[in-house]
Amino acid sequence: xxxxxxxxxxxxxxxxxxxxxxxxxxxxxxxxxxxxxxxxxxxxxxxxxxxxxxxxxxxxxxxxxxxxxxxxxxxxxxxxxxxxxxxxxxxxxxxxxxxxxxxxxxxxxxxxxxxxxxxxxxxxxxxxxxxxxxxxxxxxxxxxxxxxxxxxxxxxxxxxxxxxxxxxxxxxxxxxxxxxxxxxxxxxxxxxxxxxxxxxxxxxxxxxxxxxxxxxxxxxxxxxxxxxxxxxxxxxxxxxxxxxxxxxxxxxxxxxxxxxxxxxxxxxxxxxxxxxxxxxxxxxxxxxxxxxxxxxxxxxxxxxxxxxxxxxxxxxxxxxxxxxxxxxxxxxxxxxxxxxxxxxxxxxxxxxxxxxxxxxxxxxxxxxxx
Numbered sequence: 001x002x003x004x005x006x007x008x009x010x011x012x013x014x015x016x017x018x019x020x021x022x023x024x025x026x027x028x029x030x031x032x033x034x035x036x037x038x039x040x041x042x043x044x045x046x047x048x049x050x051x052x053x054x055x056x057x058x059x060x061x062x063x064x065x066x067x068x069x070x071x072x073x074x075x076x077x078x079x080x081x082x083x084x085x086x087x088x089x090x091x092x093x094x095x096x097x098x099x100x101x102x103x104x105x106x107x108x109x110x111x112x113x114x115x116x117x118x119x120x121x122x123x124x125x126x127x128x129x130x131x132x133x134x135x136x137x138x139x140x141x142x143x144x145x146x147x148x149x150x151x152x153x154x155x156x157x158x159x160x161x162x163x164x165x166x167x168x169x170x171x172x173x174x175x176x177x178x179x180x181x182x183x184x185x186x187x188x189x190x191x192x193x194x195x196x197x198x199x200x201x202x203x204x205x206x207x208x209x210x211x212x213x214x215x216x217x218x219x220x221x222x223x224x225x226x227x228x229x230x231x232x233x234x235x236x237x238x239x240x241x242x243x244x245x246x247x248x249x250x251x252x253x254x255x256x257x258x259x260x261x262x263x264x265x266x267x268x269x270x271x272x273x274x275x276x277x278x279x280x281x282x283x284x285x286x287x288x289x290x291x292x293x294x295x296x297x298x299x300x301x302x303x304x305x306x307x308x309x310x311x312x313x314x315x316x317x318x319x320x321x322x323x324x325x326x327x328x329x330x331x332x333x334x335x336x337x338x339x340x341x342x343x344x345x346x347x348x349x350x351x352x353x354x355x356x357x358x359x360x361x362x363x364x365x366x367x368x369x370x
Contacts, residue, residue, distance in 0.1 A: 004089055004092070004094065005098075005101050005102050005105075006102075008076065008080070008099075008102035008103075009102035009105060009106060011076050012072055012073065012076055012102055012103060012106045013106060015072035015075065015076055016068055016069055016072045016106065016110070019068045019071050019072050020061075020064060020065060020068040023064045023067070023068050024057065024060055024061065024064055027060050027064065028053060028054075028056070028057060028060060031053070031056060031060070032049075032053035032056075035049065035052060035053060036049075048132075051132075052129065052132055052133065055125045055126070055128050055129035055132070056125075056126075056129060057125070058117050058121045058122045058125045058126070059122060059125075059126060059247065061114075061117055062114060062117055062118055062122065062281060062282075065110055065113065065114055065285060066110070066114070066281075066282075066284045066285040066287075066288050067288070067317075069106070069107065069110050069285050069288060069289060070285075070288035070289065070291070070292055070313075070317055073103050073288075073289050073292045073293065074292045074296070074310055074313055074314075077103070077292065077293065077296045077297065078296060078306055078309075078310060081296065081306065082306065086099065086297075096297060096356045096357065097356060097357060099297065100293050100297070100356055103289050103292075103293060104286075104289070107285055107286045107289045108286075110282075110285045111282045111283060111285055111286060112282075114281070114282030114285060115282045118278040118279075118281065118282060119250075119251060119278065122247060122278070123247065123248055123249060123250050126245070126247040126248045127244065127248040130244065130245060130248055147161055147162065147163055147164055148161075148162065154179075155179065156177065156178045156179035157175070157176070157177050157178075157179065158175070158176045159173070159174070159175050159203070160172075160173070160174035160175075161173060161174075168193060168194075169191055169192070169193050170191060170192045170193060170194070170203075171190070171191050172190070172191075173187070173188065173189040173190075173191065173192045173203070173205055173208065174186070174187070174188055175187040175188075175203065175205075175230055177230075182215060183212065183214075183215075184212075184213075185210060185211060185212040186210070186211045186212075187205060187208060187209075187210050187211075187228065187230060188208050188209055188211070189205035189206060189207060189208025189209075189228065190206060190207040190208060191205075191206050191207065192204055192205040192206060192208075202229050202230060202231050203229070203230040204227070204228075204229055205225075205227070205228040205229070205230060206226065206227055206228075207225075207226060208224075208225060208228060209222055209223060209224045209225065210222065210223040210225065210228065243262050244262065246270055246271045246274035247274065249271070249274075251275055251278065251279075254271055254272070254274060254275035254278075255275055257271055257272070268335075269331065269332035269333060269335060270332050272331075272332075272335055272338070273328050273331050273332050273341075276331075276338055276341045276342075277328065277341065279342075280341045280342050280344075280345050281345070283345040283346065283349065284320070284324075284345045286345075286348075286349045287320065287345050287346075287347075287348030287349045287352070288317050288320070288348070289352075290348050290349050290351070290352020290353060290355075290356075291313050291316045291317055291320075291348050291352055292313045292317075293352060293356055294351070294352040294355040294356060295309045295310070295312050295313040295316070296309050296310070296313065297356060298355050298356065316348075320344065320348065323344055324341075324344055327340045327341060327344055328341070
């Protein structure tokens with residue numbers, strides 16, 4: 001790598017780090033707001049909130065990296081043209097492909113990083129995210145019941161806790177169960193604790209009483225107990241079973257859906273699209289890069305019409321994004337269209353390479369930009 005290539009490569013690398021970090025922070029902040037209500041309602045700590053949202057970062061990065069790379073390539077090469085640095089580099093004998101080499105090298109790094117995220121990191125972190133979210137919503141051994149408040153933990157079940165000790169014991173327990181409208185009852189106990197079992201969670205209560213009114217006879221009955229177990233998951237509460245989403249599954253699992261009993265045949269299209277999307281989407285970084293370079297460098301390197309060149313590159317990339325969504329939806333209904341996923345990311349790479357290698361043959365780019 002000569003000094004000129006290293007000079008451009010450094011600018012691209014630093015720019016990618018800054019832009020990628022900024023976009024990731026913005027998207028992480030906006031997406032994490034979706035979980036604030038869930039965290040507040042369940043009384044979980046800030047640490048759990050941060051950990052839950054951090055598990056989503058690999059999912060964001062697969063989208064952010066290609067876009068951030070396109071922004072950086074467009075900005076750096078526009079700056080090189082505006083400062084006439086690209087003209088000086090051409091005067092030293094560098095051709096189009098040599099000038100594009102730093103972007104290509106960094107693009108390969110971005111593609112490899114994206115494949116690492118898509119193949120290994122994404123399914124692991126998204127699976128952890130799904131399990132934790134399910135645990136928060138349905139596993140009450142992890143829920144900190146708010147003190148001094150009536151907590152609705154399931155349909156028809158309300159739990160009140162006067163105090164929760166540092167050891168996790170519950171003091172002053174009140175449970176009202178009206179899942180059976182004909183036979184509602186109320187439990188009161190001096191103390192208790194939440195215990196976990198394979199099908200959900202239970203409240204173990206000590207030194208209390210069970211109050212019930214028979215609505216047919218209007219007879220009130222009371223039962224005193226030393227120990228009582230109330231099942232939070234019984235008769236309508238969520239069970240411990242959970243169906244994994246497509247993003248939680250590895251490529252091996254996505255390509256062998258017949259061996260996954262929890263995946264319905266009507267959802268095969270959605271899971272198949274996810275598998276091919278993981279293989280194809282990293283290459284889009286090279287496609288976006290080639291679009292930027294072809295629009296900025298084809299037809300000569302001058303400052304004239306730079307705004308139109310950049311605008312054309314942005315329009316083409318946005319069109320690619322829209323086309324990707326259309327193609328994915330179409331393939332989910334008709335799996336014979338799967339090759340379109342790969343064509344959508346490969347055509348910009350090949351077209352951009354040809355445009356840079358033989359710019360004189362593609363004067364239509366110059367006319368489109370003017």
